[in-house]
Amino acid sequence: MSKTSSERRAQSRRTAEIWLASISAIARVLIEGIKWGGLVWIASYVYRVVDSLAGRKTIADIVINFLGSLTVSQGAAWLLGSGGAFYGLRQKALRSRENKRHGERIRELEERIDKGRTSSNLNETGHTPKHG
Amino acid sequence: MIALSTLISLAGLWFLLNWLYRDYRDDVFKLHLFKQRDRLFDLAADGKLAFDHPAYGMMRMALNAYLYNAQRTSFLWLVFAGFASGKSEDVRLEIGERVERWEKAMASLPEDVRSELLDIREQMNFRLIDHIIFTSPLFWLAVAPVVLSLVISLFGRAATDGVRRFVVRTANVDSIDFVAPGVVSDADGMKVLA
Numbered sequence: 001m002s003k004t005s006s007e008r009r010a011q012s013r014r015t016a017e018i019w020l021a022s023i024s025a026i027a028r029v030l031i032e033g034i035k036w037g038g039l040v041w042i043a044s045y046v047y048r049v050v051d052s053l054a055g056r057k058t059i060a061d062i063v064i065n066f067l068g069s070l071t072v073s074q075g076a077a078w079l080l081g082s083g084g085a086f087y088g089l090r091q092k093a094l095r096s097r098e099n100k101r102h103g104e105r106i107r108e109l110e111e112r113i114d115k116g117r118t119s120s121n122l123n124e125t126g127h128t129p130k131h132g
Numbered sequence: 133m134i135a136l137s138t139l140i141s142l143a144g145l146w147f148l149l150n151w152l153y154r155d156y157r158d159d160v161f162k163l164h165l166f167k168q169r170d171r172l173f174d175l176a177a178d179g180k181l182a183f184d185h186p187a188y189g190m191m192r193m194a195l196n197a198y199l200y201n202a203q204r205t206s207f208l209w210l211v212f213a214g215f216a217s218g219k220s221e222d223v224r225l226e227i228g229e230r231v232e233r234w235e236k237a238m239a240s241l242p243e244d245v246r247s248e249l250l251d252i253r254e255q256m257n258f259r260l261i262d263h264i265i266f267t268s269p270l271f272w273l274a275v276a277p278v279v280l281s282l283v284i285s286l287f288g289r290a291a292t293d294g295v296r297r298f299v300v301r302t303a304n305v306d307s308i309d310f311v312a313p314g315v316v317s318d319a320d321g322m323k324v325l326a
Binding site for chain 2: 012013015016017019020023024026027028030031034035038039042043045046049050062065066069070074081085088089092095106110113114116117118119120121122126128
């Protein structure tokens with residue numbers, strides 16, 4: 001039995017949705033692969049460096065040597081870098097708290113005016129929920 | 133120890149780029165989208181556009197979709213979406229239908245509201261591209277060499293000519309070329325020693 005025009009259109013729409021969902025999933029998998037793959041790649045080199053010293057030095061030796069080889073200027077650079085990262089993380093937490101405070105108020109005010117208000121479904125801090 | 137220190141720094145940079153910076157750029161993108169969504173809401177709250185108008189609904193839905201999926205939009209996704217629209221007739225049809233629905237909704241609006249909505253949409257897309265450029269190392273790997281070769285081919289000649297002229301002028305090459313190694317002068321003039 002041949003399909004009607006609306007059935008064909010519904011079928012085509014489903015196919016398009018499958019295409020779009022698939023490309024989104026593939027892109028996501030590739031991006032995650034690159035992210036974690038890069039980290040694993042670096043870790044594999046760290047392993048090789050540590051492995052080349054195996055039997056000759058203990059982990060404690062390596063750590064002590066590593067720390068001992070740091071100069072004052074390197075130490076200052078590490079301190080500055082990690083301090084900057086820590087400051088950034090604190091600022092991010094502060095922004096999340098502010099987002100939560102403002103977000104709730106804006107949602108409440110908008111709902112008073114627009115009863116059918118649609119949501120982005122982000123959580124209260126403005127982040128995509130983990131299950132999404 | 134230098135190798136270990138370099139690798140730890142590299143891991144730190146990788147983490148910074150792929151997690152911390154990425155999170156920051158997602159938040160920047162969302163901030164701009166929220167700004168556009170507020171503009172859209174204000175437009176309706178001012179009575180210029182009904183909250184149940186299809187154009188309002190479509191625009192708000194697009195903004196909400198990007199807000200929810202900010203971390204999923206990437207250069208790869210954009211490339212694949214372009215690929216899908218080129219390969220699949222169904223995707224092309226679907227996009228065409230949605231564009232048509234948008235244009236139909238826009239046609240019923242007064243000129244000033246239409247241009248305001250178009251500006252909101254333009255800002256949203258501009259911020260999307262901005263987000264993709266700033267968050268995609270793949271984009272830079274794919275595009276940077278092309279841009280670099282274009283810049284070199286366009287400005288390379290001019291740049292090297294400029295550098296050449298600068299060196300000639302500052303080193304006073306014009307006046308020392310006649311005293312180049314091997315050039316001697318006598319009563320008959322100048323000659324190069326064999």
